[in-house]
Amino acid sequence: MGGAKLREDDWQALVAAAILAPSSHNTQPWLFRPTRAGLDLLADERRALPVNDPDDRELTMSCGCALMNLRVAAAARGLTVDCSLLPDPTEPALLARLSLAAEHRPAPADADLAPAIATRRTCRRRFADRPVPAEVVARVVASARVEGTSLHPVTGEARRREIARLVGEGDAVQWADPSWRRELAAWMHPGRDGDGLALPTLATPLAQAVVRTFDMGGGVAARDRDLTVDSPLLAVLGTAGDTRRDWLLAGQALERVLLTARRLGLQASFLNQPVEVAALRPRLARAVPCEHPQILLRAGYPTGDIPPSPRRALDAVVLAARTRDEP
Ligand SMILES: Cc1cc2nc3c(=O)[nH]c(=O)nc-3n(C[C@H](O)[C@H](O)[C@H](O)COP(=O)(O)O)c2cc1C
Numbered sequence: 001m002g003g004a005k006l007r008e009d010d011w012q013a014l015v016a017a018a019i020l021a022p023s024s025h026n027t028q029p030w031l032f033r034p035t036r037a038g039l040d041l042l043a044d045e046r047r048a049l050p051v052n053d054p055d056d057r058e059l060t061m062s063c064g065c066a067l068m069n070l071r072v073a074a075a076a077r078g079l080t081v082d083c084s085l086l087p088d089p090t091e092p093a094l095l096a097r098l099s100l101a102a103e104h105r106p107a108p109a110d111a112d113l114a115p116a117i118a119t120r121r122t123c124r125r126r127f128a129d130r131p132v133p134a135e136v137v138a139r140v141v142a143s144a145r146v147e148g149t150s151l152h153p154v155t156g157e158a159r160r161r162e163i164a165r166l167v168g169e170g171d172a173v174q175w176a177d178p179s180w181r182r183e184l185a186a187w188m189h190p191g192r193d194g195d196g197l198a199l200p201t202l203a204t205p206l207a208q209a210v211v212r213t214f215d216m217g218g219g220v221a222a223r224d225r226d227l228t229v230d231s232p233l234l235a236v237l238g239t240a241g242d243t244r245r246d247w248l249l250a251g252q253a254l255e256r257v258l259l260t261a262r263r264l265g266l267q268a269s270f271l272n273q274p275v276e277v278a279a280l281r282p283r284l285a286r287a288v289p290c291e292h293p294q295i296l297l298r299a300g301y302p303t304g305d306i307p308p309s310p311r312r313a314l315d316a317v318v319l320a321a322r323t324r325d326e327p
Contacts, residue, residue: 006100010077011039014100015318017073017117019311021255023062024272025049025187026309028195030066033319038081038100040322041067042093051183052174052276057247061294063095064251068147069117071252072259074100076114085248095248116262121308123267124227127300132233136264140299143260144237147253152288154234162287163296164228166280168221170273173280175217185211194312228271231298238290250294261299267306268299 015032018041023029029047033040041063048059067083074081082099086092137153144151154163174180185208189196199207210216228234237254239246258268274280275293284293 006038006079006102010079010100010102012314013077014039014070014073015314017114018066018069019314019317020117020120021062021065021069022120022122022258023065024053024058025184026196026198027059027062027187028312028317029059030063031317031319034321035097036322038098039070040094041070041096041098042319043095044317045093049183049187051177051180056244057294058272058276060095060244060247061251061254064248064253065255065258066251067096067248068252068255068259070098072110072113072117074098075108075110078102085245095244113256113259113263116259120258120262121267121306122269123302123306124269125303125306126227126230127232127267127298128303130232130301132266132300136266137233139264140233140235140257140261140266143256144253147256148249149237149239149253149294150290151253151257152236152238152290154236154288159287160229160234163234163274163284164225166274166284166287167228167271167296168225170277170280171221171224172217173277174273175215175220178212181211181215185209189310191310194310194316196310198310224271224273227298232300233266234296234298236284236288236290236293237295237297238285238288239292239294242292246292247294254295254297257297265301266299267302268297271296271298 011034019028027047027049029044031042031044033042043059043063048056053059071081071083079100080103084097086095087097088094141151141153154160187196188199188204188208188211190201190204191198237250239250261268272295274284275296281293
């Protein structure tokens, strides 16, 4: 690729945008390695969730979300991006290799999404009682197609109720499993830790003990069923295949969907239990219907400010630059 060489402040700005991506349990399972031509994105296996996500499907999707942010931030800086997925079978953790060049061309359309990177949040509260107009839904749906995936809005009372039932069943299965609760508790951290599901420092030990000890599946399921049925927009992101490459596509599509939605005034959150519980996933696929459901999300207009969740420092996620020249 031609163009001027990448400057250090370019890749630092790109990584700063990438780490604002969503990730399951806010594990932030990514690492970045500057290279001569650009940047490598690697999975950080130490941050896997073996109970919630035994195949690293959500881990890979989370990294795909970070990759989308890299691509958008590069566009906003007028950089052209050439991205190859899973480029080296001898290094399976290497998820994507980006070649970046300063071509000084007008910023491509993706640059319009850049301001949404810092204002997107997972909003688990109720949304404003205001429908999402059909043209907004159509633009969000179209954004998933750009990345080779499909977003299926769930419409009709009966289908919504069926999917809400699956969410409730998923909650019940997960909360009944002490190892799932232990894993969740292990990722409940004081906000200052820079990762995990942030809690006030003083409340953390008690909240962890409660989650580890009690099956709260009944109460959580009832709340989640209501949230599902009442979501202004309820939608399932699906892919044609179910390989690591598909999960990377799904992650990029998810972040494009979230940034597009944010640009149009929406926020979103996830009700991913029927995808995470293996026995429920085929039932969700039939209910939508779609080939391979990857995430169930709800979106709407937020009613107030949502505080940002913590992030790790840049130097914790950047590996030493690669010295040998890669292809
Ligand atoms: C693949 C994936 C799955 C997720 N699943 C859930 C979920 O089931 N429930 C939930 O409340 N949040 C879920 N999240 C949201 C994360 O908890 C959230 O991104 C993280 O806490 C960081 O917060 P932020 O998105 O506000 O930056 C998921 C995120 C990703 C990327």
